[in-house]
Amino acid sequence: MKITPDCIPCLISRVFYEAKLSTTDAHTQLKAEEAAVRAMCNTSFDGPVALLSTAVHRATYRALGDDDPYRSVKQLANETAMRLLPAVRSIIKSSDDKFHSAVIAAIIGNTFDFGVMGFEVVPDDFEKEVSAIYRHGLDIDDTSAMKVLLNNVVYVADNVGEIVYDGLLLEQIRALGGYATLVVRGAPVLTDATIEDVWKFGLDKVASRVMTTGSNAVGINLDEAPADLKEALSNASLIISKGMANFEMLSEYNFRPVAHLMRVKCKPVADAVGAHLGDFIAQLVR
């Protein structure tokens, strides 16, 4: 996905947000923004948006002298997501189509910013929200077509918190006889999951194997990815891509088939996938 006019103010707001997460010193915050703006000046506006956001966040982190401004937010997100997991797990357990139900769970994971922006979840409210999403169903639902492509899945994770719900879908893929390679970021960027999160939740025992993207690029940048990841993506019977950043970057490459599982949280992505803002989608691209 290329850069759209919506992306620039969104990205700069995100830089300010992460600068505030990292420090209360206004001078350092401004230096971080200046570094982000300079990174924008040195990056093509005609290219993929994930390349721009990677350059911008790297410059911001460098100026902040902080390799993970989201550290405490991520910890809170993981704790919150874990606390709410049993509610979702029990829905899947009692479901007729556990795979379909687990796909929704994984998208629910992508829906909530656990621990971000003052997200205070009372378990009761969360269960109500989750029930509402299950009743609503998916706005684009290609789960049946996905279900017959599970023998060699590459599962590209997105955020912390969310990843505990990805575990529920990985379980179903394995239960259906599928092989599942879980891919996480090679280093911290935004609230994205890394290998530490995989270990923390024992997802290395749920997935058949685990790989990383090889860097802290937003989404996947093949120029920075290890050879075995490229091979895995090429040979996959199905790539499951979680969230918008992975969509933004995987839409630049030709790996097929790929299923995009996400809550559509911005207009440019909505336009690119042909959905509406706020939609819950499991969209298979062959």
Next chain:
Amino acid sequence: MKITPDCIPCLISRVFYEAKLSTTDAHTQLKAEEAAVRAMCNTSFDGPVALLSTAVHRATYRALGDDDPYRSVKQLANETAMRLLPAVRSIIKSSDDKFHSAVIAAIIGNTFDFGVMGFEVVPDDFEKEVSAIYRHGLDIDDTSAMKVLLNNVVYVADNVGEIVYDGLLLEQIRALGGYATLVVRGAPVLTDATIEDVWKFGLDKVASRVMTTGSNAVGINLDEAPADLKEALSNASLIISKGMANFEMLSEYNFRPVAHLMRVKCKPVADAVGAHLGDFIAQLVR
């Protein structure tokens, strides 16, 4: 006022907003944002925020090929403000302290974005709002100290719409025997009033004389201002500065005494003047 970390995302959002006002073509909108970002790269982040915003908006307008993206918004603002003027005029008329009441009117003008962002005013609602503001009064109220300094006022206007309420205060200054030089922007920038607005509302007959800032700089940039404006500012018994952009720039110079009349609409300005977000202030700096 220097650049704060809040200013950068705010400014970029404003660029996107004005790009959308000017064109529906996404490619042109993005080009405008790129031009704005490049202008930021070429401007010091240690300087006054108004110099940065001037550079950014000029670059944006150039990239849009549009010397006044706010044209239609400004027209609507003027029409809306005029339609609602009688309600405020009658409050002043029945007031014991007409000068004080007119200062509030001028700040009310600075409060509403007439015609901006879907501002739909029913006259009844507006009267209720206005009454509420009069009951609330000013959070910083130096009107008594201002009142004895009116013999040679330089009145630096801010927005269209608002300027019809400035007319009410100019009337009171004249009624109290004061000489009032009205200053508007030398060319269109944002929703700021220009000489065309002065003529439209006959404010050239209300003020003793009218000058412009000599350019479309945000606020006043003395390097671009005509000599007679510098002289007027130097010789003024009182400068009345409307709104945040004029504050941002006049706070860089040493003209005194200056009264800042505004609704405080952002945190950095609130911090700089020692007020709270949302405050209505008439603050005299000697």
